[in-house]
Amino acid sequence: MIEGRIAHSDIPLTKDEFVSGSMVKWCPGCGDYSILNCLTQAMARTGYRKEDILLVSGIGCSSRIPYYVNTYGFHSIHGRAAAIASGAKSANPDLSVWMATGDGDCAAIGGNHFIHILRRNVDVNIILFNNHIYGLTKGQYSPTTPMGTVTKTSPFGTIEQPFNPAELALGAGATFFARVPDNNPKLMTDCMEAAAAHDGTSVVEVLQNCMIFANKAHYEITARETRDDRQLILEDGQPMLFGKDKQKGLRLNGLQLEVVEIGKDGVRPEDILIHDAGHEDPIMHMMLSRMALPDLPVAMGIIRSVKQDTYDDLLEAQINEQKSVSKIRCMDDLLNSGDVFYIS
Amino acid sequence: MIEGRIAHSDIPLTKDEFVSGSMVKWCPGCGDYSILNCLTQAMARTGYRKEDILLVSGIGCSSRIPYYVNTYGFHSIHGRAAAIASGAKSANPDLSVWMATGDGDCAAIGGNHFIHILRRNVDVNIILFNNHIYGLTKGQYSPTTPMGTVTKTSPFGTIEQPFNPAELALGAGATFFARVPDNNPKLMTDCMEAAAAHDGTSVVEVLQNCMIFANKAHYEITARETRDDRQLILEDGQPMLFGKDKQKGLRLNGLQLEVVEIGKDGVRPEDILIHDAGHEDPIMHMMLSRMALPDLPVAMGIIRSVKQDTYDDLLEAQINEQKSVSKIRCMDDLLNSGDVFYIS
Amino acid sequence: MSTKLPKINLDQVVVKFAGDSGDGMQLTGTLFSEISAKDGNDLSTFPDYPAEIRAPHNTVSGVSGFQVHIGSKRILTSGDHCDVLVAMNPASLKANLKWAKMGATLLVDADTFVEEAINKAGYTQNPLGDGSLSSYSVIDAPITSLTRAAVLELGLDIKTAEKSRNMFALGVLLNLFNKDLQVAAQQVEYKFRKKPQIGEANKKVLEAGWIYVENLELISSTFHVGKASMEPGNYRNITGNIATAWGLAAAAEKAGLQLFLGSYPITPATDILTELASLKSLGIKTFQAEDEIAGICSAIGASLTGSLAATSTSGPGLALKSEAIGLAVMTELPLVVVDVQRAGPSTGMPTKSEQGDLLQALYGRNGESPVVVMAASSPVDCFYTAFEACRIALEHMTPVILLSDGYIGNGSQLMKIPRMADLPAIHPPFAQPNDPSYKPYQRDLDTLVRKWAVPGTEGLRHRLGSLEKTDAGAASTDPENHQRMVKLRAQKVQKVAGRIPELKIEGDPNGDLLLISWGGTCGAVRAAAERLHKKGISTGHVHFHHIMPVPRNTAEVLGRFKHRMVCELNSGQFAGYLRMLFPGLTYEQYNEVTGQPFIVENLVNSITKIYEKL
Amino acid sequence: MSTKLPKINLDQVVVKFAGDSGDGMQLTGTLFSEISAKDGNDLSTFPDYPAEIRAPHNTVSGVSGFQVHIGSKRILTSGDHCDVLVAMNPASLKANLKWAKMGATLLVDADTFVEEAINKAGYTQNPLGDGSLSSYSVIDAPITSLTRAAVLELGLDIKTAEKSRNMFALGVLLNLFNKDLQVAAQQVEYKFRKKPQIGEANKKVLEAGWIYVENLELISSTFHVGKASMEPGNYRNITGNIATAWGLAAAAEKAGLQLFLGSYPITPATDILTELASLKSLGIKTFQAEDEIAGICSAIGASLTGSLAATSTSGPGLALKSEAIGLAVMTELPLVVVDVQRAGPSTGMPTKSEQGDLLQALYGRNGESPVVVMAASSPVDCFYTAFEACRIALEHMTPVILLSDGYIGNGSQLMKIPRMADLPAIHPPFAQPNDPSYKPYQRDLDTLVRKWAVPGTEGLRHRLGSLEKTDAGAASTDPENHQRMVKLRAQKVQKVAGRIPELKIEGDPNGDLLLISWGGTCGAVRAAAERLHKKGISTGHVHFHHIMPVPRNTAEVLGRFKHRMVCELNSGQFAGYLRMLFPGLTYEQYNEVTGQPFIVENLVNSITKIYEKL
């Protein structure tokens, strides 16, 4: 994006100014509240004028969020937010375009638009509320529901392998992917801020808890008591350490990641892998994305963030180029171009 | 799949019996002819009765192939073949279900069904005719067209990163993926045969030449004169060697694949990586999928082939389980189950 | 016990349960219905809930309602205004008082009428204290505290304890209506059979509610709704969506085929998928697809390969399925598409009902693309209409769109349990293996139906497709062939008229005014017709189960009356359709597009007004 | 040169070029049209090609045709039967002879009439030798060999050389019609300006063809089609699809907005996308989406953010867009949806034309979902109708569906080049920044149009969405609000009637018979009306550009005639629609569903027959 393309607010904005004040209609205890909190905070931090922010969503509990955010908003139809946001940003690159979507909205009905926006790298910031369930329609399994889960539509357990959104996104060419639990607002807000700063499509997957239909779906990963040992919070340029005292870390063994403990079996701090979110080749990011309990901690934070031309910038550039080289500068030119003859 | 589920023909069948005899309506010189050839050959090799094979396709030049194959066929609508094939196989697992699709049909409008069939691992054999163009509609770019290509709808070059079908498929959880050039019928037929033998969704991507709208799109890779140096033909359990005299090979350098020459710089045959298509972790398969000219040869043959329960088998198993445990065995049982009361 | 109070006999009563989304009103209403049914009442129910899962506590937008209409006579609708309103908090009262009849009994939880809740509901003062309810008979029980007290001995935490407040209300009502406490206690026990401790608590609270009435001096009389005179037999209470699911399953069993449902969840149609997903022991396969398009396409794949295939959805999903329905039209494969309509356009009001998809069902596809369209008229009728839709789809090799709606889909009725042996047989037109003369599009001369050659059949290999085809199945752009095929497809659908029942006029068979309805409004319009007739307007009523094609005698029936009035919950779609089909006649319209079912009283009044001006 | 042969003056002539898919017939036809246009003829063209890219060589199914109708009088259609048929191989002759008038001139490449090709075409013997063409005037030129000879000196390989065979045919025709060789040579040079060597070869062959006529003893006379009397000015030949693209672009320029097209390729609509993709210098953005749904959704995103947004497709794509059109209806955003209709149902016959999507355009969405529907009547009219569709969409904040079809989309006509200054202004109803009273759904009292507050506008932040809304933009399930909004959306669309032109009757203004048409059949039906009138039936013709809403005076105009006959290339969709709207009248129908345009002669004969029975 051309620096300064999106106008900045003259005065610093606070999170509260980004709260619309509409009555919030999520269930008490829903993880969505925390996302709303972080999102408004992150938007305030971008410094963009509230008028220049557009939040597009699909349909689902999660997709109600535009009503609660004090920017321009569009609560669209199920699954299509990515296509709408692509059009909005390509048409009007002066806006900071955000998108909110659920695991069903994004990966079921919206799957195609999701992989295509990533491939094109349109500058849209996607917040993916992944609660492993269809909330709004009352508890059917989604494409991220773990194999074997009993839900309303899988009374004997699902028989489908779930998507791992990070793997799917990387396979589609994602340039930015972050994953955060819904109970770490600091990390979430930081990742959202980074997503906004990233030129191109950025995905922030939030492991969100649906109290009602998939309570504790992420509990094994996110429980406060055990999370230090079960989450690896990535920091760019830093060694990949985790555990209460950051004594555990990741090491590469062939093509396999393994957990080692510093000081044990002669492991030294410098043996630990350093996270490089900006590495163009996505193989290590793919490995991080795939890390799963119980053998490995789950990777949190920014897994990948690489520079690549955005669709919207390239489109503008092509238009500017044509404007400068073409002789057709207005409709009268066009109408009178080529094979025109006078009839008397 | 349960062994013997699909009936075998009593007599051996030949390729010719699989040719329907309908007039073939592709352009002279189109790569599709070679695919038709190999497909009928591969079908003959499966030994299945012609009646028990169903070939489903979408819309496109490529999707016309069912008319030319002497099995049951279904030339459906644009992009939906994977959904139709999923239904066909889940409903009727006694059939050997195949699917033909183009890069537009599969990765543009059909993208969502493609990633979902892979995630579910329905036992369908997909032949993906990848010619980097929309053929039937006369030459618009597709989601696999390389960045910058001039086509009818991109007169100043495309501004979209293409999908790499293998990467996309692996990101979606593919259990079988093979890639073949359209001018290596032996390899193509072998891969198709392996795809048919694989339980679950298998994809055979054919780098197919569209004479008319994207001639020589794959020429750099497939040209006979140079192909030995530019293609690495994978063989399961074998070292990954290529070049005229198989003197070049792949070695792992950190997380990077590199080309080495046996005998040069002390490289010994045992330094060369061995291909393991059946390895569950897809990281190496992802690396192989991503190999690209000029630094690396392009991987051909079966990149990945791992065992995983199929959707259709799990569905049958769940039904059989319920049939054995439930008291509801017919509609009369159901109608009279639960809260029923007599009114006199 | 309750013998000391006088009993008033009523032939019908409407009860509405209203509370916060989490207050368990749907369960309470269901239990009340079931207990009444066991007591011999006929009934009809109507759940009316907000789109949010747990809409904000104590707000009007968060109120969840469940209306039950019980009677000793045949019950046609879930009732207009209610005789008894249960309001579990101020917001419920605020939202529903307008639906209570003058003089109705109001049961409210007095404990909830605290300042915060009163304000949140939008009241400026406490309605229990300001005399504004003086024309009602108010029972302001301290339900919350009495509930807590009732379960004290069980040692539950307050939250769990309070969750059974709804049972207190139920207990009060059951006593008021002279229902058997024992039956009720058993029913509650059954519902909570998987959580016996909670069940115990609920039973205790139920009893407390019951006893409360005994000791109450406020109440001067109880009511008694007698047994309805129903055909003797086994009955069950069933919602329209479950009935639809079962109708599909029954047709599969009758046809000797596997049932395959390809679907994507959407309110208010999801229950059909949910129900069929649980019926694996009947060999039923459900495929929860990635979207509506994959839902129908997977069903087309299943139909192609020999299953009875169906797909279920609501309006926005039907829109997405349009293109694929065209594929089923072109390939002439059997397929049932269920649309449980909701209020549109677009996402609209997902939990509200409407009849807005009629023209979409008829015409929402490219090209000349005729399909059979039918509509269910009540929760129970969903069973028979779904069965019939399957029978037509299979025997006529055609997609059938079955229109239901949120009102009948979620509403319930008593169903006399049918015997499978009594349902009609289904004979799909399978092609004979190795038939040397088989051609994919060769047709039965009479019905114009082509034969179904399922992959796997020996000697009949062929290719179907979405391109225009010759009889032999070859793609063709020949002008005459196309014209012929377009006609044949249309005629094939028209031929279905030959096998469907004729229209039956209820009420006056050739009077001044014919009320015309289709779909889920049958009961309300029938009731309106009866009342109009009683008011002295000679009125008949005709209801369309079959919309494309219409019954053979339609023109004749429509022509018998001086005036025709089409009543619909849309802007006049069926009226327009009738004008297209039978242009010689004039049609009056009565339309509402509010997301609510017809109120019989409004119907009667409005129609009378229109009629008087004719 | 050609002065030695007598010239016969004709006021109109139909020429059909037919050859194998690779024979370059489309180019030949286009060149012939352009040269005729420069010579002052009015014209209309009709390309008719197979679905395959290179259908099998020498087969009937692989024949590609291009028909040109030129005249010194106003040309209404691309012509019925042809006066001159060019057949580049036996299959082309076989496929097209039925379209040649008795006595027509046939130009064939005698070199191609070899046994294999003759058999492949389905002839049992050589038609050039069996006397079967005796009623035609046959020029059997050895085109292939003469072509080779003509370019011998250029040293081209045989394949390249033979590719210019079509120029030989063109040369023959130009001489036959007394066209200027110089103009033709320049035109050819221009077409091949990027491949000058090929251009050189083509020019040489063109000359050879020309000269061939000079030396030909077979030909006894040449023809002359005089200048049409057209308004003087600058003209160009333009196809309907290009005209549509330019109409959209012109509207954007007039409105001062950026044009955004979100689209997915589909025959026969792709050219609109292709054309606009090339116009980046006008600031036009095209987004080739992953599918039709993303096509329209990206356009909705662009509309939301302040562009003039459009999406283009054909029937199956319109079906896929149904759900999203509902979103635009609900959010009341301006959007133009172009449907270049083709023969359906389903994939149908993609390269053939039809008017089968009318009811889909009107009703193919869930719920009550009204949009403006318009239809273009000719290639040139596509420009003006597209412009007007944009103007209405922008000024009335509504989606507009613009129906075109394959026939007018691919066909061409001479367009008098308009001046942008002469086109009407476009004023979108933008909201004022910081307007304190701004509400998203507050409406202009007269037009019922809401204001457009584009993101970025200060002080107007709001949320739009697919749920039913109050004026203030809050989601609402209030019954009265919904009823009101449903009505307002419908009325807003009806209000457009206030600004569109009234219907104009051509021919008899209140005679016995009114022919009614809409869309691309205007020319044929007008021609038929004229001929019927000449035959003595007092006939008027009225053509509908506006379908929803219809012009204000429709009822009055329809009522003036004794009989009304609706002529359509479908099974009677518009006729049914008129019955719905104006039920007091009766409507006769004439329908064809063959994938072909109307043949004026058939129209006249069939209508006469029907009329005589009335």
Ligand SMILES: Cc1ncc(C[n+]2csc(CCOP(=O)(O)OP(=O)(O)O)c2C)c(N)n1
């Ligand atoms: C076209 C269409 N299909 C289906 C639906 C019904 N529907 C609404 S939200 C939803 C899924 C919600 O799940 P998710 O996206 O994970 O969001 P959550 O509610 O869990 O936040 C579905 C199936 C719809 N509104 N529109």
Ligand SMILES: Cc1ncc(C[n+]2csc(CCOP(=O)(O)OP(=O)(O)O)c2C)c(N)n1
């Ligand atoms: C719903 C719909 N959209 C668009 C089309 C037009 N269409 C037909 S084939 C095709 C793309 C063909 O490309 P590909 O799938 O790569 O197949 P190929 O012709 O190259 O083999 C398109 C866009 C259609 N038939 N249906």
Ligand code: SF4
């Ligand atoms: S249903 Fe689940 S996701 Fe939806 S608001 Fe309630 S807790 Fe949150």
Ligand code: SF4
């Ligand atoms: S257009 Fe291309 S892909 Fe299609 S048949 Fe011709 S050569 Fe093959």
Ligand SMILES: [Mg+2]
């Ligand atoms: Mg979810």
Ligand SMILES: [Mg+2]
């Ligand atoms: Mg292709």
